[in-house]
Amino acid sequence: MAAVSTFISEKFSTKGKVNTLKCLIHLASLSPLIWLYYHAFNDGLGADPVKEVIHFTGIGAFNLLLITLLVSPLAKWRKQGWLLQVRRLLGLYSFAYALLHLLNFIAFDLQFAWGLLLNEIIKRPYISIGMAAFIILLSLSVTSITAIKRKMGKRWQRLHNYSYLALALVAVHFYWSVKSEIIEPSIYIGLSLFLLALRKEKIKRWFNLN
Numbered sequence: 001m002a003a004v005s006t007f008i009s010e011k012f013s014t015k016g017k018v019n020t021l022k023c024l025i026h027l028a029s030l031s032p033l034i035w036l037y038y039h040a041f042n043d044g045l046g047a048d049p050v051k052e053v054i055h056f057t058g059i060g061a062f063n064l065l066l067i068t069l070l071v072s073p074l075a076k077w078r079k080q081g082w083l084l085q086v087r088r089l090l091g092l093y094s095f096a097y098a099l100l101h102l103l104n105f106i107a108f109d110l111q112f113a114w115g116l117l118l119n120e121i122i123k124r125p126y127i128s129i130g131m132a133a134f135i136i137l138l139s140l141s142v143t144s145i146t147a148i149k150r151k152m153g154k155r156w157q158r159l160h161n162y163s164y165l166a167l168a169l170v171a172v173h174f175y176w177s178v179k180s181e182i183i184e185p186s187i188y189i190g191l192s193l194f195l196l197a198l199r200k201e202k203i204k205r206w207f208n209l210n
Helices: 002-011 014-040 049-078 081-109 114-123 125-142 146-152 154-160 162-177 183-197 200-209
Strands: none
Touching (some): 014 049, 049 162, 125 154, 125 162, 146 154, 154 162, 162 183, 183 200
16 A cells, blocks of 8 residues: 555645545455455355355455554655545445445345344354444444534544454454464454554553543
8 A cells, every 4th residue: 555655646636646546445445346246146256155255345344444544654654644535435445344244144144034143143252242343333434424523523533443442353353253274363463453553552542531
């Protein structure tokens, strides 16, 4: 992302930079979903397409959340304040992937058995953790609407600091959901801890306020 932002910053005005990067984000976020569902409905995802679809959307949500939280330190490090204008879009795409992750699980794994969903949430800790993270992302997405943000005032920032908690919960959800292979989730936990460490002072102030 640093290379992309550097290229854009050299070629365009601030408004052009933001619009160009937003177009790239739309393309990079939507294209994989089109590819995924095309292959899913054409038997192109191997022996267990349900598992592939659920994993793909889940890891996509995780990746986008990591990128969203990377924007601020990257903008500060590169002195490219205009990058902050794409955080909302990245966050919304992270939620969109998380929503698809949940809907895929409900539709394909549980066959819309809502009672079974409640039972899974209660009995399986990794699903409980995942639902908690989803509720946070849902709250952040709803309150990202400009009118609601203005109405909330200072409370908006306090609420959106819960994105740090969401990141930690998603990391644990991923780690606990894996039955055998732990290398990939361990790498993601490391990336999450790194991003949280960059905000340690802010997180301390947030805990003190709460």
